[in-house]
Amino acid sequence: xxxxxxxxxxxxxxxxxxxxxxxxxxxxxxxxxxxxxxxxxxxxxxxxxxxxxxxxxxxxxxxxxxxxxxxxxxxxxxxxxxxxxxxxxxxxxxxxxxxxxxxxxxxxxxxxxxxxxxxxxxxxxx
Amino acid sequence: xxxxxxxxxxxxxxxxxxxxxxxxxxxxxxxxxxxxxxxxxxxxxxxxxxxxxxxxxxxxxxxxxxxxxxxxxxxxxxxxxxxxxxxxxxxxxxxxxxxxxxxxxxxxxxxxxxxxxxxxxxxxxxxxxxxxxxxxxxxxxxxxxxxxxxxxxxxxxxxxxxxxx
Numbered sequence: 001x002x003x004x005x006x007x008x009x010x011x012x013x014x015x016x017x018x019x020x021x022x023x024x025x026x027x028x029x030x031x032x033x034x035x036x037x038x039x040x041x042x043x044x045x046x047x048x049x050x051x052x053x054x055x056x057x058x059x060x061x062x063x064x065x066x067x068x069x070x071x072x073x074x075x076x077x078x079x080x081x082x083x084x085x086x087x088x089x090x091x092x093x094x095x096x097x098x099x100x101x102x103x104x105x106x107x108x109x110x111x112x113x114x115x116x117x118x119x120x121x122x123x124x125x126x
Numbered sequence: 127x128x129x130x131x132x133x134x135x136x137x138x139x140x141x142x143x144x145x146x147x148x149x150x151x152x153x154x155x156x157x158x159x160x161x162x163x164x165x166x167x168x169x170x171x172x173x174x175x176x177x178x179x180x181x182x183x184x185x186x187x188x189x190x191x192x193x194x195x196x197x198x199x200x201x202x203x204x205x206x207x208x209x210x211x212x213x214x215x216x217x218x219x220x221x222x223x224x225x226x227x228x229x230x231x232x233x234x235x236x237x238x239x240x241x242x243x244x245x246x247x248x249x250x251x252x253x254x255x256x257x258x259x260x261x262x263x264x265x266x267x268x269x270x271x272x273x274x275x276x277x278x279x280x281x282x283x284x285x286x287x288x289x290x291x
Binding site: 002003004005006009020021022023025026027028029030033034036037040041065066068069070071072073 | 143144164174176183188189203
């Protein structure tokens with residue numbers, strides 16, 4: 001069966017061959033979206049308000065609302081601050097190799113819950 | 127004609143038939159062959175590559191912010207209702223790099239979206255009505271008199287990982 005996933009059309013890096021800008025663009029957006037989901041999932045589970053979060057971050061509520069409205073090229077500092085301020089979470093890192101056929105860690109964890117239990121590939125420390 | 131009939135007849139394409147998440151994305155021929163064509167190595171190609179990632183994230187259950195008022199929305203929302211609301215058209219707003227891309231379509235069931243038309247954002251300036259009509263025509267060609275999925279609240283369209291903004 002055909003998939004339209006862009007990843008299925010990518011090639012593993014090799015030698016000194018230049019990686020296309022569009023490959024980086026696709027992967028960057030995927031990372032941004034996954035970080036966004038990670039933060040929102042933690043935020044939803046925490047039960048705090050955006051106003052509470054803004055207070056913990058020392059920022060205005062408008063600023064936090066704007067931040068949470070859409071994914072973006074968040075810095076690691078921003079993600080770190082958000083996760084800890086939400087519920088004391090700390091980001092840990094994992095690497096998937098979706099171009100390796102046997103690497104299952106790249107697959108998203110399916111969720112059927114209405115309580116936003118989707119777990120993005122980025123990991124949270126316990 | 128139902129969505130399954132349309133997929134069986136090759137008129138729309140299942141984005142990922144083996145996806146394990148509850149969400150489904152279907153592509154019209156226009157979106158499949160245009161937006162998901164191998165990107166060219168220029169700004170337009172970069173825009174399409176990033177838009178591909180946005181739609182793929184939807185299928186993967188990624189968090190979606192949805193603007194429900196077409197005329198008063200957060201400019202950063204990932205999805206938005208398109209006027210006129212009763213036509214049940216939503217657009218994916220692929221914003222980076224600006225001016226981005228818009229992908230218009232409708233829900234066929236909860237968590238199931240069919241992407242019908244797309245274009246670079248600047249092509250919508252001064253021609254939103256024409257772009258919307260193009261989407262509506264695409265729906266009619268594919269599904270005839272069957273109406274898009276509708277509901278009173280956003281949770282009739284998405285069952286998880288969403289927020290109205």
